[in-house]
Amino acid sequence: MQTAEIRRRWLDFFERKGHTVVPSASLVSDDPSLMFTVAGMVPFVPYLSGLVPAPYPRATSVQKCIRTNDIEEVGKTPRHGTFFQMCGNFSFGDYFKEGAIQFAWELLTTSEADGGLGFDAADLWVTVYEDDDEAIALWKQHSTLPEERIQRLGKDTNYWSTGQPGPAGPCSEIFFDRGPEYGIDGGPATDDDRYVEIWNLVFMQYQVADVKSKTDFTILGELPKKNIDTGLGLERVAFLKQGVDNMYEIDEVRPVLDRAAELAGKTYGADHTDDVRLRVIADHVRSGLMLIADGVTPSNEGRGYILRRLLRRVILSMRLLGVDGPTFEALFPVSRDAMKGSYPAVERDFDFISRAAYTEEKTFLRTLASGIEILDGAIDAAKSGTRAVTGDTAFLLHDTKGFPIELTLEIAEEAGVTVDEGVFKTLMQEQRERAKADAKAKKGQRADLSIYKELRGQGETLFTGYDELTHESRVLGIVVDGKPVPAASEGQVAEVVLAETSLWAESGGQDADQGLIVGDGFEAEVLDVQKPVPGLIVHTVRVEVGTIAVDARAETRVDADYRRGATQAHSGTHIVHAALRQVLGSNAHQAGSYNKAGYLRLDFTHGEALSTETKSEIEEISNLAIRSDYEVVTREMPIDEAKALGAMALFGEKYGDRVRVVDIGGPWSRELCAGTHVTSSAEVGMINLVSESSVGSTNRRIESLVGLEAFRSFAAERAIVHELSAGLRTPRGELVQRVQDLGAQLKAAEKKIAQLEAAKLAERVPELLAGAETLGSVRAVLGSLGTVGSADDVRGLVLQLRDRLADEAGVVVLAGDAGGKPVVIAATTAGARDAGVRAGDLAKLGAQVLGGGGGGKPDLAQGGGADVSKIDDALAEIRRSIGA
Template sequence: MDTAEIRRRFTNHFAQNTTVGEHTVVPSASLLLDDPNLLFVNAGMVPFKPYFLGQETAGFPRATSIQKCVRTLDIEEVGKTTRHGTFFEMCGNFSFGDYFKEGAITLAWELVTKSVADGGFGFDESLLYPSVYEDDPEAVALWKRITGLPDDRIVRLGKSENYWSMGVPGPGGPCSEILIDRGPAFGADRDWDAGDRYLEFWNLVFMQDELSAVRSKSDFDIAGSLPHKNIDTGLGLERVAYLLQGKDNMYEIDVVFPVIERAQELTGRRYGADPVDDVRFRVVADHVRSSMMLINDGVTPGNEGRGYVLRRLLRRAVRSMRLLGYGDPALPELLPVSRDKMADGYPELRTNWDRISRVALAEEEAFRKTLQAGTQIFDLAAGEVKQSGGTQLSGAKAFALHDTYGFPIDLTLEMASEAGIDVDEQGFRGLMAEAREKSKEDARRKKGQHADTTAYRGILDAHGPTEWLAYETLETESRPVALLSGGAPTAVLGAGEVGELVLDRTPFYAESGGQAADAGTIEFDGGRLEVLDVQRPVKGLVVHQVRVVDGELALDAAASRALQARVDPEWRIGARQAHSGTHVVHAALREVLGPSALQSGSYNRPGHLRLDFGWTQGLTPGQVRDVEQVSNQALRADLPVGWQYMTLEEARAWGAVALFGETYDETKVRVVEIGGPWSRELCGGTHVDHSSQIGTIVVTGEASIGSGNRRIEAYTGVEGFAYLARERDVVGQLTGLLKTKPDDLVGRVSDLVERLRAAEKEIERARVAQLLAAAGEVAAAATRIGPANVVAHRVDGAAGGDVRTLALDVRARLAATDPGIVVVLGVADGKVSVVAAVNDAGQAAGLSAGALVKAVGPLVGGKGGGKADVAQGGGSDVAGVDAALAAVSAEVARVVGA
């Protein structure tokens, strides 16, 4: 049974179910969700977390999904086991306070054991073993009654295996797994931890407990029962695929193995012939697919977070192909194979292919250059090991190659073996472990910053959602329903204090979708509040951060009378212009660069917009001008701006652009369009009514914000005109100073710059000529020490190259038949430059320029070195120059015996 058919049977089983009711089919969410605890979606339930946590109410009682997931904890282990991959798909069915244990067990067992002819998976019941939490007798009884299995076929396991939680206070509960016995070749009889013998492929979580004081996965307190019991189940698509396709592991299923087949053709090596090569083939297959799916969802390679994970995956794939003997660019050959196998489930892979391939191939090219540079660094390090008589490259050096230059350790090991030396792997692994622990600690700190929304959920439960009127009005009569200070409820806020206020209704826009929150005031009898910020800490609740400007706000007294909430109209006008301007610039960018130039982030506030987009190279000045011109043409055309609500599926069919990493309601989204199909985006922001109301768009900059990411910044409205006015004033001042016309200004400035450069060159030539003219006098003043002519000379105002030039010229003027030694110390800007030069006769007499620099360097607070004929160094202690000059004569006298 191919993977596409497994997907279809799973969703049909739940979408058309009559036992507990039809499930809403929810499309896979993006791999990127706004969750401070996760880099990527790593389980099928993640998009439904707000429902399980009680932060939001689901729009359906039952759901089913095929969710794409990425787990990155053990990237180095990919390919070494049969079932763990970086990217995988989780088939799930979910109940939000609807059916519970009996329904979940019945549905799972029915699909797993129903015959293929009847639409099931057709697994042999005699090979299946349900597992349960050892303290869940209810589940034991249900499994026995529903399946008819005897008691010894029900496996009891402890908390660490069969109790689920998110690792933080909140919902949790026992779970059941369905295990399949793969036979004695995979492990011992009834040894539930014996390798792959009893393989879990479906997990049913019975979310029934409220957890507190979670100390570890198996150490926590149960505060009580959840008011609504939920079901969260997950079936591993790849595991079921390789079981039903008669394969030994997930890398050999129909949507993964074709990449291995292509890799075999490219490398000339055979999968299954060498265990080491097999791991490399599997790494290639997994990482190519995982990278493609991450790029599809908007990730670009970088040095931090998600970008770093993608970079590692791409580079490990390229490296593995190299270790398999293929040195040419590999991704152009492998990525299309993975695309063709995955596009049935994810057709957007074809739509986004230009961007996916461009990002991936650019990273491969960069890594190939890294390999070239890393090889040179390795050769130097290996040479130092051999020169010192050693046989081992240090762990620190191997780690530096890995961490600083991106050079993989197994490539270092391979090259070390070829060079006849070893690598201190233990030292390297120790440094890697330290780095990983630091990374985990950083993640733990980040996790600790996850906002506690308990107080806000309590307000929402007690008073209901805020009536949000930002689209309709700039002013409302409102009543306060809650007041907080420092995150805790309070009864009063005094003059000058800052706190949080929740109203029953509000006209204020809460920061979201890249748009800054509204500014304004809230007035009450005897007082006034300044609105500093507006947020939605939980869905449905709008919270105003306020400062008491006048009076005192007492909740009990204020609750009996209406407050006047007023948005600053100038602020809102500017915000609307900037947000609509962002949409216009995005559409212009796609028109100039092509449809693959997609927004990856934005921020807009009155008069200013910032738009981030995925692109692998800087825009030319002409492209920036084109984006600005297309944008302003759209403003001049006075395009209508409108919005309407529809389902997410309808919006996608309509061609609306959904932004990476954003979470959208499946049943109702807001689509904003400017000029009809020219710009259609999912957006909840405030906008102008016609594009001309934006006023102007003035692009002020375009720059890189990381590998594969660019940023455009621009002014809009009055701020845009003010920026142009400032530019006009600068041009006016320059034309006045240079006595020229604006149209001639660039040519006039260019002419001045060229004349200035010519003058600087002439001054430099004169200075060098003056310096060299003094060389004859300096050489004539040489001191005789034994058979040697010695020059030890200080020159003020000279540094670096000048000092070297003088030293070499003086050496050339000394008699070639006698030992000649020249040491020049230049002093400039509080620094000392040292250059020593020794002629052939001097070197024959045992004198060395390198030794002389090493002798005088410490006296000027520095060091240096070089060859016997020429050496240089420097220092920062000008007071030591005289001592250094004296040391030259002493060192020469010591060597020549004078």
């Protein structure tokens, strides 16, 4: 049974049972505490927790998920994957344990011919929480399971909670027995790979507090509404139904594995180590495909860093299989074809997806080449010394170049040296501990959203600001320092929730409105407006006059000038986006934006910097659209109708069933957008592109001033030009050439000065040679040059002196003050290196004394620091080291 067919049967079954079919949410989670959607229940958390009223009594979904906490286990076990699909059925105060158990047993054991999954009841086991007698009785009543195949287990495996105060409850897990050839008898309690967990039924029935750990908490009592949250692993069911040994061999993953094996000239199943690498490749290519399809692009932070790590693990695994060149152009189309049946977007957007992946591969292959240069240098040093690459170097390669230790070990072994794994492991452990401490600190800083539960339960906050700047409403709640209070008085900062508001909450790239909330006897300045939970708008205010209380009448007043500027910037963002696509082509997608009064920032997919001519063209097209005074029309309609009209749905954005469509000049610019906008393009005023830069290997960023701020910038530049023209006594039209001429003159003068300084230093060669001293078995020239132009000047003199000592065991170490920073450079002849003296060691030693770092090759090395007063001390330490 194909994976897509299992998916279809799941949704059809639960739809027949009265569940609303909910499409998969994005892999990019709405939950600020989560980087990705890590479980099928994540999009439903506001409903399961009661924070937001559920829009339906029961629901079902097949949710895309990403987890990387077990990334090192990928390929080694039959079930660990970074991307997976979780089938779920959910009840929000509707059916409970009995319904969940009945549905699960019916779907699993109904024959394939009758629309079920066709599992043999004799292969199924169930675990329940040790005290949950009710669940055991229900399993006996609604299944054919004998009592010995219903096992009681403890809190560590069969009790679910978020790890925070809130809803929790026992769970019941369903396992498939793969047979004695896969392990020992005894059921899931043995924790053996023979028994594969396929479905977890969570009975969310208690409220817990004082949560100290997964198993240590206090049950306060039963929830007023009991919920059901279940999760069935689609890939796990697929590999069982397809008769293969693991998830990497199912129809949606195996084609990539086979193509990778073909590229590497390997036979899957012939070698365990190669098999693990092939599985990693197959899993990570699919994960990369799906992440990019949801708008994530490679970068050095956050979600982009996780994607980058996955893609680089593919490249490194292919290298360890013997393939050094690019492979993504062969692998990604195979994954696309395997996944498009379930997710058509991977085919529709493949041009964008492939460019992001291929660019990342090209970039990392260059990074690998530079890393190998570092490793080659470390291997050379190891061969002439301890015969081991230092753990520091191995960690540096891992941390900055993405080298896994396995690659470093393999290359070192081929060269006949070892790696100090002990130091490497110590540094890795220290890094993990720092990361854990950082994560713990961030977790502790997260707000407790439960304080908004009662407020959200009173209904959604109505935003009236599309049509008005002032609106009278009622205060529903006030929060101070994370706690609900009846009132906030003068001088206090508080969060205020109103029934309706004309103030825009930050979202969709548009910054929050500025303004006031006023009422009988009070006035509060609005500092921020946010949506901490879906449907609830919260105003952070400073009470300037009087006391604001719950149930008071209050009027929201938007700062009209700020709103005007914000709408100019937001409409300006749409205009620049349309201009970008007109100039660069339809492959230039918006990948993020931010706008506020007078300013816009637009990230877009493009692999190279824009030329000056291209930027000017984009700016001109944008301003021509403004001059054309296009009508700006906003309409609300079903999302399918909007897409049929050609409205752009932007990567990374999330949309409901009904959306707002913003047209600028009809189809010239047509996007889905909930923000506030001008009524005609002329109201934007002016676009002034002030910056274009890189924000990743596949993304660029344009920044622009808008409206009055754009004019002010042009006026400031005009003033600068006027001042330069007057100061240089040069007409405005000749100013550029005049500045270029002055620059050329300055460069020539600097070159002449450098030549004179180098010649002056060269005159010191006889003097320095005359001061050479014998240290141990080498002839050494050590000296301080005082103030020098640059490190290059010192290096040139060092090399001249080394050439004069070439026929003997010679060492040269010179130091100087280069612009207030100490520099030390060491060089050795072949004879000195044979005697065991290495330039890299000397430079590193001197740099340590100088309060900095350094190193290099055995023949030439450089160090630096922060304290020029320690130059003599550094040379003295080097002298002692050579003579030791």
